Amino acid sequence: MGEHAKLTLEGKDYEFPVFIGSEGEKAIDISSLRAKTGYVTLDPAYVNTGATTSAITYLDGEQGILRYRGIPIEQLAEHSTFVETSYLLIHGHLPNKEELQQFSGLLTRHSMIHEDMKHFFDGYPQSAHPMAILSSMVCSLSAYYPESLNVYENMDIQSTRLLSKLRTIAAFSFKKSIGQPIMYPQDRLSYCENFLQMMFAVPSRDFEFDPDIVRALNILLILHADHEQNCSTSTVRLVGSSQTNLYAAMSSGILALWGPLHGGANQAVIEMLEEIQRSGMKCSEFVEKVKDKDSKIKLMGFGHRVYKTYDPRAKILKEMTDLILSKKGKSDPLLDLAKELEEAALTDPYFIERNLYPNVDFYSGILYKEMGIPINMFTVMFAIGRLPGWIAQWKEMMDDPNSKIGRPRQIYTGATEREYVAMDKR
Ligand code: SDX
Numbered sequence: 001m002g003e004h005a006k007l008t009l010e011g012k013d014y015e016f017p018v019f020i021g022s023e024g025e026k027a028i029d030i031s032s033l034r035a036k037t038g039y040v041t042l043d044p045a046y047v048n049t050g051a052t053t054s055a056i057t058y059l060d061g062e063q064g065i066l067r068y069r070g071i072p073i074e075q076l077a078e079h080s081t082f083v084e085t086s087y088l089l090i091h092g093h094l095p096n097k098e099e100l101q102q103f104s105g106l107l108t109r110h111s112m113i114h115e116d117m118k119h120f121f122d123g124y125p126q127s128a129h130p131m132a133i134l135s136s137m138v139c140s141l142s143a144y145y146p147e148s149l150n151v152y153e154n155m156d157i158q159s160t161r162l163l164s165k166l167r168t169i170a171a172f173s174f175k176k177s178i179g180q181p182i183m184y185p186q187d188r189l190s191y192c193e194n195f196l197q198m199m200f201a202v203p204s205r206d207f208e209f210d211p212d213i214v215r216a217l218n219i220l221l222i223l224h225a226d227h228e229q230n231c232s233t234s235t236v237r238l239v240g241s242s243q244t245n246l247y248a249a250m251s252s253g254i255l256a257l258w259g260p261l262h263g264g265a266n267q268a269v270i271e272m273l274e275e276i277q278r279s280g281m282k283c284s285e286f287v288e289k290v291k292d293k294d295s296k297i298k299l300m301g302f303g304h305r306v307y308k309t310y311d312p313r314a315k316i317l318k319e320m321t322d323l324i325l326s327k328k329g330k331s332d333p334l335l336d337l338a339k340e341l342e343e344a345a346l347t348d349p350y351f352i353e354r355n356l357y358p359n360v361d362f363y364s365g366i367l368y369k370e371m372g373i374p375i376n377m378f379t380v381m382f383a384i385g386r387l388p389g390w391i392a393q394w395k396e397m398m399d400d401p402n403s404k405i406g407r408p409r410q411i412y413t414g415a416t417e418r419e420y421v422a423m424d425k426r
Contacts, residue, residue, distance in 0.1 A: 009037050023058055040409040047305070050229075051406070052237065056089060056392050057228045061306035066313065068226055069093065077316050082221035083107065083191045086163060086388035089226050090395060104191070106157070107164040111185035111194065113137075113172070114144045121176040130380045131258040133173045138166065139251035148245045155398065158246045159391045166387055167191070170380045171198030177374075192217040195384075200372060213371055216324055220367060223313040223360060224382050226389025228306075232256040232263065236390045237397050238406040246394065253390045254383050260300070263382040265361035266368070269301035270375050273334045276341075283337070283344045291350045299345060301338075301362030308355035317363040324370060335366050 003018040005028040014036055019027045027050050034040055043049045058067045066073040069088050076085050080094075087095045087103050095103060120140065124133055141162065142148050148158045168185055175182045175198075183198045192214050201207035227233070235256035240249035257263035276286050289295045304311060318339075325332055342358055345351040361382075368378050397403050 007037070009039060012037075019053070021053065022055075023060070034409075040411070042411055046234075051234060052229065052397070054228060054393065054396060055092070056396060057226045057389070059228055059306050061304070061308050064307060064309040064312045064315075066227070073223065073312055074316065076222050077219045080218075080222060081190075081192075082218045082225070082385070082388075085222045085225050089388045089392040090159065103160070106160045107191060108185075108187050110157075110161040110164040111168055111187075113141075113165050113168055117144065117169075118172070118182070121173060124173075124176075126177055126179075128177075129258075130170065130173045130177070130377050131254060131264075131383070134166070134169060134380055134383060135251045135254040135258075137169045137173075138162070138247050138254060140247075141165065142245045142247040145247075148247060151240075151243050151245050151398070155246070155395060159395065162246065162250060163387055163391065164191075167195045167384055168198065170377070170384060171195060173380075174199055174374070174377060190214070192221070196371075212324055212327060216320060216367060217371065219316070219320060220364060220381065221385040223316060224364075224385025226386070226392060229393075230262070230305075231259070232386065233390055233393050236394050240394045240397060241403065241406040243405075246391075249394055250387065250390055253386070257383055257386065258379055263361075263379045263386070265300050265359070266365045266378040266382060267375050269338075269361055270334065270365040270369065270378070272300045273337050273341075277333065277337060283340045286341070287344045287348060287350075291348070299341065299351075299356070302345060302351070302358055303354070303356045304359045307357065307359065310357045311359040311362075313360040314358040314362050317360065317367065318358070321363050321367050321370070324367065328370075330370075332366055332370065334369070335363075338363060338366065 003020075003026075004015040005018060007014045007016065016033065017029045019029045021027075030041060041049070056069065058070070059065065068076060068085065069092055071088065071094075076088075080088075083104055084095060084100060087100065091099075117137065117140065120137060121133070145158065145161070147153055164185075172182045181203060183201045183203070185194045185198060189197060193209055196209065196214065196217065197207045229237075232253040236249050236253040239252040240246075260268045276283070286297075287299070289297050290299045321332075321335055325335065342362070345356065351357075364382075365375070365378050368381055369375070373381060
């Protein structure tokens with residue numbers, strides 16, 4: 001008989017089974033709680049609530065461990081590519097040669113968007129935030145692939161199609177925003193090379209690839225590829241649980257990611273660093289402002305719901321940024337400022353007591369900037385990286401014969417029953 005949780009309510013004893021995961025994580029299975037007791041649990045922001053079991057990504061927030069399908073993120077960053085890691089997340093194992101060739105071939109074949117979709121870009125003001133364009137373009141793909149409305153039909157081709165087209169839509173929106181002609185994807189190029197040429201090539205001259213930048217882009221996208229049940233992934237699962245089409249579910253993930261507390265933090269970090277630089281404020285002064293609750297200022301790129309130690313991704317990004325800049329014989333005052341801020345925070349009791357460390361967003365923006373990616377596209381880069389994770393999590397849910405539409409409960413605290421009052425009596 002496995003471990004049980006005992007609960008006494010109104011003098012009655014209840015028992016609920018304990019669920020233990022493959023890494024020893026423990027949960028109380030309360031799926032029968034309301035039926036047995038009439039009670040529901042209350043857990044705003046789901047801080048203590050597991051919404052699902054999952055075999056995709058494992059995080060240990062205390063140890064700073066992140067593994068995709070059991071493989072440590074450090075090994076994937078060192079040896080893998082974004083396409084190979086996407087396959088691993090979605091299909092559960094590293095692809096052999098044939099599988100990788102076939103997957104890459106599909107990404108190449110589906111890299112274009114319908115020519116009519118180009119007109120969508122003309123409707124946006126030049127100042128439109130690319131996350132608004134990205135989410136609406138992704139949702140609009142369902143209009144060009146009506147077969148996707150039957151969500152269980154050809155899930156693989158729909159998701160592979162989107163993996164390739166998201167990158168194209170992002171690059172096209174950038175070209176439109178700077179008034180340059182769009183550059184079409186080229187079959188002979190790898191996933192990351194294609195993105196870079198669609199972003200930065202111009203018809204009048206050959207495009208030179210910097211292998212360090214191509215490698216850095218692969219690693220950046222690998223590091224962002226999945227992160228278990230974060231805000232945007234939970235959004236994708238909840239929206240997808242209504243059996244809406246893939247494009248609608250992924251579009252909702254893009255919108256959740258946009259928030260500055262989530263994926264929008266990479267843009268907010270650079271804006272914060274540039275503001276400190278512009279104001280001439282010392283790091284110590286800024287840290288004092290952050291500690292003053294009334295200032296409502298956060299140290300963006302710091303803190304995490306799960307990691308209570310250094311985010312392993314931030315460690316890799318910090319080293320990679322150093323390497324890329326030193327190889328180019330460059331320095332970036334924003335990187336120096338970020339390091340100074342990190343040092344000031346990590347020695348300050350306010351941050352130590354709250355286990356606040358750099359997260360994935362603290363250094364990523366400095367690398368994106370070095371690649372020439374504009375600040376308002378940093379969260380778009382996060383979305384391109386996170387898409388295989390959203391797809392893998394969505395597929396895991398859709399493939400589960402026991403999955404149901406997500407529908408949390410509430411505890412009502414409003415007015416009890418009262419009569420309608422006619423206007424002349426109010
Ligand atoms: C991502 O979930 C994921 O996995 C997300 C992600 C992924 O890959 O999908 O890892 C990507 O979203 C990373 C996080 C990016 N966001 C930021 O960098 C924004 C700044 N960080 C914070 O807003 C905050 O740390 C969160 C949102 C990330 C986490 O917030 P929690 O878990 O709700 O923690 P909290 O707000 O309850 O903070 C606990 C305490 C509070 O102080 P007290 O009330 O105890 O006095 O820590 C303080 C907070 O005020 N705090 C901060 C802080 N983060 C938390 N104080 C100053 N600066 C910060 N950044």
